[in-house]
Amino acid sequence: MKEESKIVTSKFKHTPVLVNQVLEAIAKLPSELLIKGKLIDATIGGGGHSALILKGFPSLHITGLDQDPSAIDAASKQLLHFGSRAEIISSNFADFVPQEEVAFVLADLGVSSPQIDEAKRGFSFRLNGPLDMRMNPKKGLKADELLEKTEEKALADLIYKYGEEKFSRRIARRIKQDLSANGPYEGTSALAYAIAGCYPPKMRNGRIHPATRTFQALRIAINNELDALQHLLQKAPNWLLPGGVFAVISFHSLEDRLVKKSFLTDERLERITRKPIQADSNEKLNNPRSRSAKLRLAKKRNPNE
Ligand SMILES: C[S@@+](CC[C@H](N)C(=O)[O-])C[C@H]1O[C@@H](n2cnc3c(N)ncnc32)[C@H](O)[C@@H]1O
Numbered sequence: 590m591k592e593e594s595k596i597v598t599s600k601f602k603h604t605p606v607l608v609n610q611v612l613e614a615i616a617k618l619p620s621e622l623l624i625k626g627k628l629i630d631a632t633i634g635g636g637g638h639s640a641l642i643l644k645g646f647p648s649l650h651i652t653g654l655d656q657d658p659s660a661i662d663a664a665s666k667q668l669l670h671f672g673s674r675a676e677i678i679s680s681n682f683a684d685f686v687p688q689e690e691v692a693f694v695l696a697d698l699g700v701s702s703p704q705i706d707e708a709k710r711g712f713s714f715r716l717n718g719p720l721d722m723r724m725n726p727k728k729g730l731k732a733d734e735l736l737e738k739t740e741e742k743a744l745a746d747l748i749y750k751y752g753e754e755k756f757s758r759r760i761a762r763r764i765k766q767d768l769s770a771n772g773p774y775e776g777t778s779a780l781a782y783a784i785a786g787c788y789p790p791k792m793r794n795g796r797i798h799p800a801t802r803t804f805q806a807l808r809i810a811i812n813n814e815l816d817a818l819q820h821l822l823q824k825a826p827n828w829l830l831p832g833g834v835f836a837v838i839s840f841h842s843l844e845d846r847l848v849k850k851s852f853l854t855d856e857r858l859e860r861i862t863r864k865p866i867q868a869d870s871n872e873k874l875n876n877p878r879s880r881s882a883k884l885r886l887a888k889k890r891n892p893n894e
Contacts, residue, residue: 602635602702602703602706603634603635603637603701603702603703604637604702604875604876604878605634605637605638605641605697606697606838606868606872606876606878606879606882607838607866607867607868607872607879607882607884608637608638608641610866610884611638611642611695611836611838611884612641612642612645614693614834614836614861614886615628615642615645615646615649615693615834616645616646617834618692618693618832618833618834619832622692622693622830622832622833623646623648623649623692624648625648626646626648626649626650626691626692626693627649627650627651627652627689627691627692628642628649628650628651628652628691628692628693628694628695629651629652629653629654629685629687629691629693629694629695629825629828630642630651630652630653630654630695630697631654631682631685631694631695631696631821631825632654632655632682632695632696632697632698633653633654633655633660633661633664633677634655634660634663634664634697634701635660635663635664635667635701635703636653636663636664636665636667636668636675636677637667638695638697639651639653639664639667639668639675640667640668640671642695643668643671643674643675649674649692650673650674650675650676651668651671651674651675651676652676652677652678652687652691653668653675653676653677653678654677654678654679654680654681654682654685655677655679655680656679656680656681656682656724656725656728657701657704657724657725657726658679658725658726658727659703660701660703661677661679663703664677665677681725681817682696682817682820682821683816683817683820683821683824685824687828690827690828690829690830690833691828691829691830691833692829692830692832692833692834693829693833693834693835693836694825694828694829694833694834694835694836695836695838696821696825696836696837696838697838698814698818698837698838698839698840698844699814699839699840699841699844700712700724700808702878704724708777709721710722711731711732711776711777712777712804712808713777714777714778714780714781714784714798714800714801714804715798716777717776717777717778717779718776718777719731719733719776719777720732720733720736720773720774720776720777720780721733722804722807722808722811722812723811723812724812725812729811729812729813730811731811732780732807732811733773733774735807735810735811736764736768736773736774736780736807737768737773740765741761741762741765742761744761744764744765745757745758745760745761745762747806747807747810748760748761748802748803748806748807749806750806751805751806751807751809751810751815751843752802752803752804752805752806752807752809753802753842753843754802754803754806756787756788757803759787760784760787760803763783763784763786763787764780764783764784767783777804780800781798781799781800781804784799784800784803785798785799785800787799805841809843814844815843815844815847818844818847818848819847822837822847822848822851822855823851826855826857826858826887826889827857829889830889831889831890831891831892831893832888832889832891833888833889834861834886834887834888834889835852835858835886835887835888835889836884836885836886837884837885838882838883838884839865839882839883839885840878840881840882840883841881845865845883845885848885849865849885852885852887855887856890857889857890857892858887858888858889858890859887859888859889859890860885860886860887860888861886861887861888862884862885862886862887865883865884865885866883866884866885866886867882867883867884868880868882
């Protein structure tokens with residue numbers, strides 16, 4: 590099944606990943622689930638996946654969740670013409686309780702392109718912006734507050750654990766020294782510059798920017814991403830009808846490890862994919878975000894069998 594997957598709304602530009610693979614998984618659902626079936630898109634973003642699913646499967650209804658108000662706005666516009674087939678709810682997926690069981694749950698984890706590409710959100714070390722990084726701007730500490738409040742050792746541990754950054758101790762020391770000498774960083778570029786200075790000179794101009802891992806770690810901590818994922822992995826199997834499918838797209842090894850373990854050990858689920866599905870070379874070429882995407886699928890067992 591091939592579908593046009595470039596989604597461009599007025600301001601929200603995000604190309605969904607592994608679209609054909611997700612559509613194929615939905616097409617393989619038992620027909621009684623597909624007909625008049627319901628789907629939860631736990632991370633609706635700009636509604637990219639959801640728009641293509643609603644277009645491809647005229648019998649499906651979608652409930653879409655996001656914790657970012659700008660994603661809720663973008664998805665509402667993107668899916669407006671599907672009328673009551675799309676219901677969009679502002680919620681962290683970890684807190685969501687569905688009204689009824691559904692045929693398919695999709696979670697396309699992490700951040701969307703607009704979150705990264707809008708400097709004012711503070712996720713990007715390439716575009717200077719305030720040190721924020723909250724997906725939900727109404728909740729939790731901003732990045733600069735987290736850096737201020739966290740002690741050096743705990744900061745080093747956080748950068749190591751969530752960024753798998755081998756220079757975590759040096760980076761944490763440098764950050765805390767900078768903060769006590771000069772006060773808060775002016776923005777993401779100043780922080781990225783300080784982090785790069787902790788790398789040996791020969792390693793500063795590699796393929797991956799030296800700030801990549803530390804920014805990932807801060808983002809994961811600020812948005813409580815791994816805890817939220819653990820909650821989703823625990824709850825979503827109960828959202829599914831027997832035979833329904835849970836599809837998770839992850840973008841780094843910390844997430845994928847949790848998904849893999851949960852799909853292997855959760856007695857409510859039967860794995861469909863032993864190895865994760867990855868983008869083909871064409872998609873990787875056209876959409877760099879897809880290079881690290883891993884899709885895992887699991888089916889809800891029938892508790893009576
Ligand atoms: C990769 S984007 C999804 C893009 C979407 N599939 C599309 O095609 O447009 C991930 C989205 O999930 C949202 N998100 C991440 N963690 C979340 C959570 N715990 N609860 C709700 N939304 C979350 C982010 O705000 C972001 O909009």
